Amino acid sequence: MTTLTPIFTTPRHSCSLLQRGPARDLYERLLQPQLSEGALDEACNFLDAQLQQAQELPCDVPLRPEALLDWMRDGAQRTTEAYGKYLQERRQGVPRRYFANRAHALYFLRHVAPTKLVDGAWLYGLLAHWQELRLRPLLRTYLEELGDGVPAMNHVVLYKQLLSQNGCDELAELEDGHFLQGAQQLALGHLADEYLPEVIGYNLGYEQLPLHLLITSYELTELDVDPYYFQLHVTIDNASTGHAQKAVQAVLENLPVVGDRDEFYRRVIRGYQLNDLGVGSTAVIAAFDLEDEVCAMLERKREVATQVHSDYCRIEGRTVNEWLSQPGQVRAFLEALEKRGWIRRNEDPQSSRFWQLVQGERAAMFGVFSSYEQQLLHDWIAGSWAPPRTRGRNRRRPAPAGAEQAAGLDDEAQALHATLREMPVQQQASKLIELMSPASHFTPAGLLATRLFNAYLQ
Structure with a gap:
């Protein structure tokens, strides 16, 4: 094979x-x-x-x-x-x-x-x-x-x-x-x-x-x-x-x-x-056009993926490197993979050997595609195929947003409080406002500044 x-x-x-x-x-x-x-x-x-x-x-x-x-x-x-x-x-x-x-x-x-x-x-x-x-x-x-x-x-x-x-x-x-x-x-x-x-x-x-x-x-x-x-x-x-x-x-x-x-x-x-x-x-x-997005994504990959593949695998008479050597060939390459049976459209993507190269910890291209890029490939291959409907499928929400920041929050809180203590009262509000800018309000210091600033509006 x-x-x-x-x-x-x-x-x-x-x-x-x-x-x-x-x-x-x-x-x-x-x-x-x-x-x-x-x-x-x-x-x-x-x-x-x-x-x-x-x-x-x-x-x-x-x-x-x-x-x-x-x-x-x-x-x-x-x-x-x-x-x-x-x-x-x-x-x-x-x-x-x-x-x-x-x-x-x-x-x-x-x-x-x-x-x-x-x-x-x-x-x-x-x-x-x-x-x-x-x-x-x-x-x-x-x-x-x-x-x-x-x-x-x-x-x-x-x-x-x-x-x-x-x-x-x-x-x-x-x-x-x-x-x-x-x-x-x-x-x-x-x-x-x-x-x-x-x-x-x-x-x-x-x-x-x-x-x-x-x-x-x-x-x-x-x-x-x-x-x-x-x-x-x-x-x-x-x-x-x-x-x-x-x-x-x-x-x-x-x-x-x-x-x-x-x-x-x-x-x-x-x-x-x-x-x-x-x-x-x-x-x-x-x-949104799914096939256009898949091709655009693979084209971006192609720009830095040429000449890194072995030449012993040929698809429709051309090596992978040859398929990737020039822009604008991705769509034809996908058609060639489909023709050879590596991609089986409108079926469970697990039936496609190409998908098996992409997804899973032991997949040959593990880590090459982000979750979003994998979803593009998955849904393009699946096409009209749909998995059996199941109840309660929605994924559990993760821990509250920002919980991962807690470890560093105490240090930033202490630093901000120390900074405020050294400032005249009339300048303290300006410091808090600075930290509440669109560039920083979502950081630990910005979040703390927002909580402190709330007191001014009570």
């Missing part, structure tokens, strides 16, 4: 070529504990350009701020009614609306990660004004995004854990457009003094409860992906006491009594419209 040698034998983390672009560059410049020179000027220019583009988009926000509360409640009602219809359709046997398979769901988690990993960042700049009562709804929203300093409730900690749990935390090859929303959020957060109405308006849009959040949570559960991060947002964005209600309250309480009230509200609406720029969740979901 011919033996197929390992096809992609390089370490998995060396296989992604970093995709650069203006949105990603700004995103990474603003996601630093200390901003580099010129970063804020760049952020300002970026925001102005985004706002100019956003104002050309259609907008459903009422022209009178007094109508906002009814508008928000009507929108929430439409969302819940649409979700009820979705559930009814599912009970009648209609297939999942968003995710065709588990690989599709993991693709979604990866591609929205740049936005989720700066959750709440647009509000960061308001912390310096914690004594302003009119900003309290927004400050409370930011602290709740940070889990009030509790690791198991901090949204970024939760999302990092979700990515790691599913082997989705390698984001190097994501295209620039997936960083645009995150770059907007970071820019607003660092420039809140100059763009207060836009921050308030962006928050108004982002904190409304969207239908896609409800459906995502439901379908992730079906696919054995922990939905807790998304379920948490369903509860805190409610229209009664949650972030959606606080967002409307913030608009109304910050409308100027003296000054141009209409201009302030127009800027609020422009900030709201920023939510419609970039690649949104439903666009990410619609862009």
